[in-house]
Amino acid sequence: MFDALSERLDRLSTSLRSKGRLNDADLDEALADVRSALLEADVELGVVRAFLDAVRERLSGEVLSQSLSPGQQVIKAVHEQLIEVLGATPLKVTYASKPPTVVLLAGLQGAGKTTTAAKLANWFKQQGRQPYLIAADLQRPAAVEQLRVLGAQVGVDVFSEPSSPVDVARKGISEASRLGRDVVIIDTAGRLAIDQALMDEVRAISDATSPHYTFLVIDAVTGQDAVHTARSFHDVLELSGLIVTKLDYDARGGAVLSARGVVGRPVVFASSGEKMADFDLFYPDRMASRILGMGDVLSLIEQAERTMDADVVAESAGRMMSGTFTLDDFLAQLNQVRRMGSLGGIMKLMPGVTKEMRSAANNIDDGEVARVEAIVRSMTPQERRDPAIIDGSRRTRIARGSATSVAAVNQLLKQFTEMRKMMRQMGNGSMPSMPGGLGRMASMAARGAKNTDALPAGFEALGAGMANAAASRGGKNKKKKGGRVTPPKQR
Amino acid sequence: MPEVLVSETAPMPVLEDTSLETRLASSRGVFDRVRSLSGVGDVSTEQLNIVEEVLLRSDVGVAMTNSVLDELKTNGAPDGIAAALRTILINSFGGDRSVRTSADADRVAVWLFVGVNGVGKTTTIGKLAKQNHDQGRSVLLAAGDTFRAAAADQLEQWATRSGAEIVRATEGADPGSVVHDAIGRAKARGIDIVLADTAGRRANSSNLLDELAKVRRVADREPGEVVETLLVLDATTGQNALSQAREFLAAANVTGIVLTKLDGTARGGIVVAIERDLGIPVKFVGVGEGVDDLIVFEPHAFVDSLLGA
Numbered sequence: 164m165f166d167a168l169s170e171r172l173d174r175l176s177t178s179l180r181s182k183g184r185l186n187d188a189d190l191d192e193a194l195a196d197v198r199s200a201l202l203e204a205d206v207e208l209g210v211v212r213a214f215l216d217a218v219r220e221r222l223s224g225e226v227l228s229q230s231l232s233p234g235q236q237v238i239k240a241v242h243e244q245l246i247e248v249l250g251a252t253p254l255k256v257t258y259a260s261k262p263p264t265v266v267l268l269a270g271l272q273g274a275g276k277t278t279t280a281a282k283l284a285n286w287f288k289q290q291g292r293q294p295y296l297i298a299a300d301l302q303r304p305a306a307v308e309q310l311r312v313l314g315a316q317v318g319v320d321v322f323s324e325p326s327s328p329v330d331v332a333r334k335g336i337s338e339a340s341r342l343g344r345d346v347v348i349i350d351t352a353g354r355l356a357i358d359q360a361l362m363d364e365v366r367a368i369s370d371a372t373s374p375h376y377t378f379l380v381i382d383a384v385t386g387q388d389a390v391h392t393a394r395s396f397h398d399v400l401e402l403s404g405l406i407v408t409k410l411d412y413d414a415r416g417g418a419v420l421s422a423r424g425v426v427g428r429p430v431v432f433a434s435s436g437e438k439m440a441d442f443d444l445f446y447p448d449r450m451a452s453r454i455l456g457m458g459d460v461l462s463l464i465e466q467a468e469r470t471m472d473a474d475v476v477a478e479s480a481g482r483m484m485s486g487t488f489t490l491d492d493f494l495a496q497l498n499q500v501r502r503m504g505s506l507g508g509i510m511k512l513m514p515g516v517t518k519e520m521r522s523a524a525n526n527i528d529d530g531e532v533a534r535v536e537a538i539v540r541s542m543t544p545q546e547r548r549d550p551a552i553i554d555g556s557r558r559t560r561i562a563r564g565s566a567t568s569v570a571a572v573n574q575l576l577k578q579f580t581e582m583r584k585m586m587r588q589m590g591n592g593s594m595p596s597m598p599g600g601l602g603r604m605a606s607m608a609a610r611g612a613k614n615t616d617a618l619p620a621g622f623e624a625l626g627a628g629m630a631n632a633a634a635s636r637g638g639k640n641k642k643k644k645g646g647r648v649t650p651p652k653q654r
Numbered sequence: 655m656p657e658v659l660v661s662e663t664a665p666m667p668v669l670e671d672t673s674l675e676t677r678l679a680s681s682r683g684v685f686d687r688v689r690s691l692s693g694v695g696d697v698s699t700e701q702l703n704i705v706e707e708v709l710l711r712s713d714v715g716v717a718m719t720n721s722v723l724d725e726l727k728t729n730g731a732p733d734g735i736a737a738a739l740r741t742i743l744i745n746s747f748g749g750d751r752s753v754r755t756s757a758d759a760d761r762v763a764v765w766l767f768v769g770v771n772g773v774g775k776t777t778t779i780g781k782l783a784k785q786n787h788d789q790g791r792s793v794l795l796a797a798g799d800t801f802r803a804a805a806a807d808q809l810e811q812w813a814t815r816s817g818a819e820i821v822r823a824t825e826g827a828d829p830g831s832v833v834h835d836a837i838g839r840a841k842a843r844g845i846d847i848v849l850a851d852t853a854g855r856r857a858n859s860s861n862l863l864d865e866l867a868k869v870r871r872v873a874d875r876e877p878g879e880v881v882e883t884l885l886v887l888d889a890t891t892g893q894n895a896l897s898q899a900r901e902f903l904a905a906a907n908v909t910g911i912v913l914t915k916l917d918g919t920a921r922g923g924i925v926v927a928i929e930r931d932l933g934i935p936v937k938f939v940g941v942g943e944g945v946d947d948l949i950v951f952e953p954h955a956f957v958d959s960l961l962g963a
Contacts, residue, residue: 202716205892208707273772273888273915305808312803312825382772386713386892388920412770412856414894437801 190219193237204454206417207390210424218244242451249420250447254404254429259375262345263295265336267372268406269365269396270380272353275408277306279380279434280350281313282442283406286432287346288319295344297335298323299368302352310350317439320344328352328364329371336372349374362399369400376403378431381422383409389418390425397426404431407445411436415454488583490547494539537565538575550576697726701735712923712960713892718930740957746926747953749935753910755791755847757879762840764833764848764873768866768906769886770898771854774914774940776805778886779849780812781948782938787817791846796836797822798829798869801853809851816945819845829853829865830872837878848878863905870906884937886912889922899928910937913951917941921960 194215201211222240258264266283270276277300284294296314298321300306307323314321320342322335332349339347349372351365369377377400379393396402405426407419410433419430430445539547541564546553553561553576562569702723709719722742731738757763765782767775776799783793795813797820799805806822813820821836833850840848852869855862874880885908887895902908911929913922916939925936936951 199716202710203893205713205894208710271890273774275772303808304811305804308804308807309802316803382890384770384888384891384894386890386895386920386924387711388713388890388918391919392890409771409856411859412894413897414892418892 187223190222194219197237197241200455201417204415204417205386206454207387207421210390210421213424214244214248238455242455245420245451245454246447249423249430249450254431258345263336263339263347264345265372265374266346266348267351267369267374267377268349268380269351269377269400270353271392272303274353274380274382275434276353276380277309277350278313279406279408280310280348281317282434282439283432284314284319284348285317285439286442288317292346293344294319294346294348295339295342296321297332297347297349299328299331300350300352301325301328301331329367332368332372362395366399377401378404378406379422380406380408381418383407383416383418384412384414385418389421393422393426402426402428404428406432406434408434410434411441416450417454419450420454490539490542490550490579493579494536534567534571535575538567538572541565550579697731697735702726705735705739708961709923712921714923715893715896715927718927740961743926743957743960744953746930749929749933751935751937751951753937754881757881761877761879762837762848763846763881764837764850764878765882765884766850766852766870766873766880766906767884767886768852768902768908769854770856773854773886773888775854775886776808776812776851778912778914778940778948779809779851780816781945783812783818783849784816784945785948786847793818794836794840794845794848795820796833796848796850798832799851799853800825800827800829800832805851830869833869833873837873841877863901867905882910883908884910884912885934886914887925889913889916890918890920891924893924895924896927896931899932899934903932903934908934910935912938912940914940917947923960
């Protein structure tokens with residue numbers, strides 16, 4: 164989708180550039196494409212309109228930037244507006260002065276409330292709290308049982324009894340106080356659709372327990388109906404925020420924007436998988452890129468996670484950040500990245516990759532990677548640790564050993580040195596020479612370095628993958644003819 | 655400990671749209687609006703805009719909506735735009751909607767249920783178990799969702815309610831072996847039909863889809879025969895439903911769709927695109943929580959509700 168959207172906007176560029184300024188007609192054309200993209204992402208029509216009005220206001224009459232194409236400038240404005248809207252009024256989770264802090268979860272059936280309840284309990288536990296779960300969904304067969312199983316998985320007790328949802332909630336809270344638990348999470352019944360009985364029940368629970376936080380659990384694959392759901396719950400419950408689930412699906416998740424748009428409350432948590440740990444605070448920038456289909460960093464992370472050997476990556480990532488990255492690490496990472504699929508495919512998933520880089524990525528020859536590997540493998544362990552000792556005679560030996568040329572060895576060493584420099588900068592959290600998306604990733608990677616568990620392993624290796632992809636691009640003229648052209652990966 | 659629980663750091667941005675309510679209201683009964691605009695012959699831009707809005711709001715999707723608009727523009731609307739639109743949509747439901755309930759001689763008919771998490775697979779199986787039972791067929795349920803906590807418990811409650819037998823295994827067991835055992839038991843007891851549950855899985859994970867393909871192969875091996883593979887879709891799902899359908903079609907050779915949760919405000923328009931693009935017919939729709947609220951899909955009724963008639 165990013166391909167389609169950005170290419171359409173690129174075409175627009177040529178006609179706009181000569182004018183130096185965006186006028187209304189140009190904007191109409193650009194925004195029509197953005198509109199399609201948002202609708203394809205399931206953003207509700209009314210929300211799309213309001214959003215485009217805001218973007219138009221932001222852009223109209225603006226002087227065209229020298230460094231960006233007009234199409235890019237539109238994307239940038241749209242992206243910024245998305246982040247602003249998704250990330251405004253962040254919710255700071257604080258705790259009640261008189262515990263327990265009561266959290267109520269509401270939502271439609273199938274949105275993932277029960278799983279979310281357990282994940283949220285796990286999250287609070289990680290924050291050093293002592294959570295307690297209350298299963299007040301007495302509707303769905305086996306819902307209580309499901310929460311008990313999940314609660315056991317995360318080591319949190321679950322309270323329930325076969326009475327009424329309101330009684331369960333009330334007794335659960337006093338039980339939590341008795342046990343000295345400081346956070347209580349109440350799972351409520353969902354219905355297939357909004358109806359009076361559901362609203363009455365959840366309102367009764369809310370009235371009886373006066374929750375400090377009420378979260379609506381909303382499913383990222385929801386379509387246009389998201390606004391209706393969000394509004395109905397908000398009218399009855401006064402939501403404090405949203406929790407978006409099923410971000411591991413390939414849906415673009417426009418429902419988040421729809422719900423955010425009508426409720427005006429922040430998205431607080433994002434849940435992305437079947438494991439209890441797949442739950443985190445919500446990052447607006449990731450969501451914005453995703454809605455626009457601009458390089459699905461999330462799926463890249465997942466892909467990396469599934470295929471990468473976390474230990475190998477973590478070990479070399481640590482050295483990478485401290486600037487003591489060696490050719491051995493480089494080789495290990497190269498192999499990790501190769502396991503993720505073709506480099507061309509990976510490049511397509513990255514945000515901030517320009518059209519030129521993308522087409523170059525399609526021409527990357529995976530055989531070239533094998534050649535790099537051969538060169539590194541022809542070095543002694545000492546040389547790999549300290550490439551500075553590789554003099555002329557060593558170079559000749561390595562070239563012979565790897566059946567390449569001295570020039571190829573030189574090129575690799577040069578690229579490696581540059582990459583190491585870049586990694587060091589990445590460790591410092593600044594990466595001036597990289598395009599926007601990569602800069603963002605770099606700072607995320609830097610965050611990950613400080614906070615080891617916050618970011619999945621593999622981020623760092625992507626930097627290596629990028630550097631390598633760029634390196635391969637340098638040599639593509641020589642190799643292209645005989646080389647295999649990597650087909651773009653199916654998304 | 656702070657007493658203030660929610661701290662707002664910035665005012666709500668521009669997106670808060672006070673006129674949204676009005677817009678929502680205006681989207682209801684749009685079919686009437688289209689009808690009221692009905693001229694004969696050519697279609698006006700105003701009419702097309704309304705049609706576009708109706709279709710987009712029903713989750714029909716941008717591509718499908720554009721193709722419908724093109725068709726309207728090309729063919730005109732000799733009997734008024736409402737009739738023309740209705741015809742186009744009804745024609746897109748041209749597939750064979752018959753449901754197979756029996757297998758070849760000496761084999762056990764199997765309905766395999768697939769879909770992502772939370773769409774209502776288990777509930778759908780419960781309801782269809784009851785309906786098959788009421789139609790005089792003996793039913794056995796295979797609790798092939800060995801992943802989700804308590805999924806088998808949920809199915810067992812349905813088995814009790816609908817008078818069906820159930821074969822289940824412990825959590826984490828191999829779903830293929832559960833289905834295999836169920837078919838063996840059904841064969842031994844002369845049971846007419848096996849309804850097999852599978853774990854909900856997201857459609858973009860090849861590992862999970864491979865596992866599903868394996869379950870299907872096991873179910874289709876003698877003495878079993880998969881006569882229907884039903885993809886359960888949630889009507890509130892947006893454009894992702896199309897990609898779900900595509901992936902499950904490839905992995906499990908889906909023969910029909912069960913569209914659930916159609917009793918709410920969601921219209922489930924994405925099935926238009928699914929049937930037209932992928933040729934998978936909708937066979938059942940869920941219009942309520944009661945056992946009898948799962949009904950046979952009827953294109954005319956669906957299109958009318960889609961258009962808010």
